[in-house]
Amino acid sequence: MENRASYRVAGKCLAITVWLIGLGVIASGSRRWLPSLASEHGAGIDVMIRFTMAAAGAMILTGHMVLGFFLWRFGSQNKISFRLASHRMERAWSVAAVLVMAVVAEGGVLVLGMPVWAKVFASAAPSSALTVEVTTEQFAWNVRYAGPDGKFGRTSPQLISLDNPLGVDPKDDSAKDDIVDLNIIHVVVNRPVKVRLRSKDVIHSFFLPNLRVKQDSMPGMTIDLWFVPNKTGTFELACAELCGFGHYEMRGILIVMTPEDFEKWLLEKKNG
Amino acid sequence: MAELANPVHQPSSFLRRYIFSQDHKVIGIQYLITAMFMGIVGGLLAMLMRIQLAWPGQNMPLLSKLFPDGMAGGVMKPEFYLSLITMHGTIMIFFVVSLALVGGFGNFLIPLQIGARDMAFPFLNMLSFWTIVPGCLIMMGSFFVEGGAAASGWTAYPPLSAVRSAVPGSNWGQTWWIVGMALFIISFTMGGLNFVTTILDQRTKGMSMMRMPLVVWALFIASVIGLLTFPALLAAAILLLFDRHFGTSFYLPSGLYFGNHLLPNKGGTPLLWQHLFWFLGHPEVYVLILPALGITLDLLPVFTRKPVFGYRMTIYCLYAIAILSMIVWGHHMYVSGMSPYVGEFFAIGTLSITLPSTIIGVNMIASLWGGSLRFPAPMLFVIGVIVFFGTGGFGGLFLGNATSDIQLHDTYFVVGHFHLMIGGITLLAAFAAVYYWFPKMFGRMMSDRLAKLHFWLTFPTFYALFLVMHYQGLAGMPRRYYAFDKYEFLSGMVKSQVHISLVAFVLGAAQFIFLFNFFWSIFRGAKAEPNPWNAATLEWTTASPPPHGNWGEELPEVHRWPYDYSVPGAASDCTPQTVPPGIAPVAM
Structure with a gap:
């Protein structure tokens, strides 16, 4: 066949491209991409991600190598060397694919994934947790602590005004010692933090990239989540659910402090 | 199996023949060209997005003439950027890929490949195309209504999409979006009914289900999925319309506070929309x-x-995927606040889709084993599809898994993933299909040289673009951001935006090679041989382009499956489906 020579070249070009792609994926994927970790449960999420990266990386590499080899090898033959696979062989390859994916995908999620998921979402926060109420609005994070009495003052949407963005009921005694802040959350290192997430208008999402925390705030619902920050420092809080034109600049800050610094801050907050 | 005594006579007026045609081939080509036009629109929207992301706040006085509101003073407003992402997604998914693959090739191929004279309901077929046209016009027109086009993402989550003051695009733009989507769903419901009926009822003699080409199988199962799930979104969209205009509260809970006043709504939940939307959205x-x-x-x-x-x-895997696809929609909602136990169910269910998908992937690679490979342009794109399916598919392992999705949800990882899958695979396959079936459509060949150039400019750029986005997502970069300069943890990402945009421009420009090739070849392409690829499927046994009614007096009779290549003892390496067993042995 007159075109065979050109097919041979095309097959080899494609094969080399496919091999380079496979190697490129692995080379670029083995760089450190995840933001530095600053929470306890985040280690579990990172293990899950790294396991999947390793497994997917191995399969991507294998797949690209095999595909490239086929293109190289069979691009140069004029007649087929193998025609129809037996049903047995087809079944065997299917079973092999199923077994690999059952171990990697289902095994991964059942063994490595679900325990972490259950701990993050399906378990209650420890009683020692510091409770913070975060109420989202376009485009800010309203932060509230219960204060010394450990009780949040009652709120009602009817009471919301420019001076009272949360609609706190001034007649409620437990509201008197509540501490309110905007866009900055102060928490204590190694002490569990329980966030009561609410929203005033649209859906937002409470995303702490370094702490591997993400939870949508859903209007009409109060969603509890908890995590344990285990590094002191300042971390960024981003909105991860499209919430309007200011979505890209709805930035908050999480400050993880030592217990002493936190007490100092509380005191300042009360006096100031 | 319906057979007409005489082939149908072609209508003679230009209007009935090419505009309001009931011929499935004309309708298929109409869908395809509409998809190309919408593809240009959707692609240009993406280019505008890339300009903004690479050079935030750049002054573009020229564009302020086209969009005096969104680009006032030549600088893109954030809300206009949101309209761009919303309409790029909506147009590309529903008005480009759906139109090209399902509307275009579904219509063109099904009757030809199963040996039917036309679709079961030709009038319904025409109606479905002429329902989608106003849908396209409405979607594009929405850019010019008060507040601009819808800006709540292609997912249109309420309350953002339900409350007019939530974002400028939720003014009239969102209403137009709903109407456009409703027309799309109505059109595709009609089309799906037609496809399913035609495949079940109109096959020619000998064309058993297990002798159908896999593309017909795939279209059949895709149509069934569409028929079962699209109505959910139609219902959801009507409820959203009521929430927006008639004061209902399907998606709006009490206590919503916008622009210094409290909304009167009570009792709804935004999660309801997400469930209904993704019940369609994932299938x-x-x-x-x-x-x-x-x-x-x-x-x-x-x-x-x-x-x-x-x-x-x-085929079994296609069935398995179809069934599983309808019970895994919740994997788009892991961090939405739905019950974590439901999340576990969806994670395990979602990851089970990897099983049939991997089998199909293995089958595609194994199909190359021992073959005598040829590499005209369609085959290059086919190899591209296999590569994207491999790499893109493994991205699904991260997102289907609830635990890793906590970090990756709504980041660029998702953007990279779905662009490789429903962007890359579908586009490359559509290109392969156009290059391959063009001679059947127009009786001429497209330029193979230009097609190869198109491939080598499209495949590596597409891959690089969206692979990088996976890594950006791992680094936590959230999607749907107008700019990335407000965050320290994203500072490393800002510089790479320029490179990404430049690659995107190359990708965008390369598509004009395809468009030129397509329209030039309709008139100037080399005349095609009757069976230019030496293929065994039924459509190559009739003239190119096929006459009205597809076959002459007699419908073809099928004696074998569609893949009888290199049959031992046969005269050539391709035995068409119509060759009787006496002439070449039947394998299946």
Whole structure:
């Protein structure tokens, strides 16, 4: 066949491209991409991600190598060397694919994934947790602590005004010692933090990239989540659910402090 | 199996023949060209997005003339950027890929490949196309209404999409979006009914279900999925329309506070929309991907000169994917606040889709084994599909898994993933299909040289663009951001935006090679031989382009499956489906 020579070249070009792609994926994927970790449960999420990266990386590499080899090898033959696979062989390859994916995908999620998921979402926060109420609005994070009495003052949407963005009921005694802040959350290192997430208008999402925390705030619902920050420092809080034109600049800050610094801050907050 | 005594006579007026045609081939080409036009629109929107992301706040006085509101003073407003992402997604998914693969090739191929004279309901077919046209016009027109086009993302989550003051695009733009989507769903419901009926009822003698080409199988199953799930979104969209205009509260809970006043709504929940939307939204990706895989599997034997590997197993996998696709929608909602126990169910269910998908992937690669490979342009795109399916598919392992999704949800990882899957696979398969079936459509060949240039400019750029986005997502970069300069943890990402945009411009520009090739070849392409690829499927046994009614007096009779290549003892390496067993042995 007159075109065979050109097919041979095309097959080899494609094969080399496919091999380079496979190697490129692995080379670029083995760089450190995840933001530095600053929470306890985040280690579990990172293990899950790294396991999947390793497994997917191995399969991507294998797949690209095999595909490239086929293109190289069979691009140069004029007649087929193998025609129809037996049903047995087809079944065997299917079973092999199923077994690999059952171990990697289902095994991964059942063994490595679900325990972490259950701990993050399906378990209650420890009683020692510091409770913070975060109420989202376009485009800010309203932060509230219960204060010394450990009780949040009652709120009602009817009471919301420019001076009272949360609609706190001034007649409620437990509201008197509540501490309110905007866009900055102060928490204590190694002490569990329980966030009561609410929203005033649209859906937002409470995303702490370094702490591997993400939870949508859903209007009409109060969603509890908890995590344990285990590094002191300042971390960024981003909105991860499209919430309007200011979505890209709805930035908050999480400050993880030592217990002493936190007490100092509380005191300042009360006096100031 | 319906058979007409006489072939149908072609209508003679230009209007009935090319505009309001009931001929499935004309309608298929109409869909295809509409998809190309919408593809240009959707692609240009993406280019505008890339300009903004690479050079935030750049002054573009020229564009302020086209969009005096969104680009006032030549600088893009954030809300206009949101309209761009919303309409890019909506147009590309529903008005480009769906139109090209399902509307275009579904219509063109099904009757030709099963030996029917036309679709079961030709008038309904025409109606479905002429329902989608106003849908396209409404979607594009929405850019010019008060507040601009919808800006709540292609997912249109309320309250953002339900409350007019939430974002400028939620003014009239969102209403137009709902109407456009409703027309799309109505059109595709009509089309789906037609496809399913035609495939079940109109097959020619000898064309058993297990002798159908895989692309027809894939379109059949995709149509069934579409029929079962699209109505959910139609219902959801009507409820959203009521919330927006008639004061109902399906998606709006009490206590919503916008622009210094309290909304009167009570009792709804935004989660209801998410469930209804994704009940369609997830199966929709399979409606798009299955035909793409079908095209790939159908072209592989032609360019390897041997049967496809695992025909039966692939069909079972298509069924499995169809069923599973309808019970995994919740994996888009892991961090939405739905019950974590439901999340566990969805994670395990979602990851089980990897099983049939991997089998199909293995079958595609194994189809190359031992073949005599040929590399005209369609085959290059077919190889591209296999590569994207491999890499893109493994991205799904991260997102289907609830635990890793906590970090990756709504980041660029998701953007990279779905662009490789429902963007890359579908586009590459559509290109492969156009290059391959163009001679059947117009009786002429497209330029192979230009097509190869198109491939080498499209495949590596597309891959690089969206692979990088996976890594950006791992680094936590959130999607749907107008700019990335407000955060320290994203500072490393800002510089790379320029490179990404430059690659995107190359990708965008390369598509004009395709468009030129397509329209030039309609008039100037080399005359095609009757069976230019030496293929065994039924459509190549009639003239190119086929006459009205597809076949002459007699419908063809089928004696074998569609992949009888290199049959031992046969005269040539391709035995068409119509060759009786006496002449060449039947394998299946």
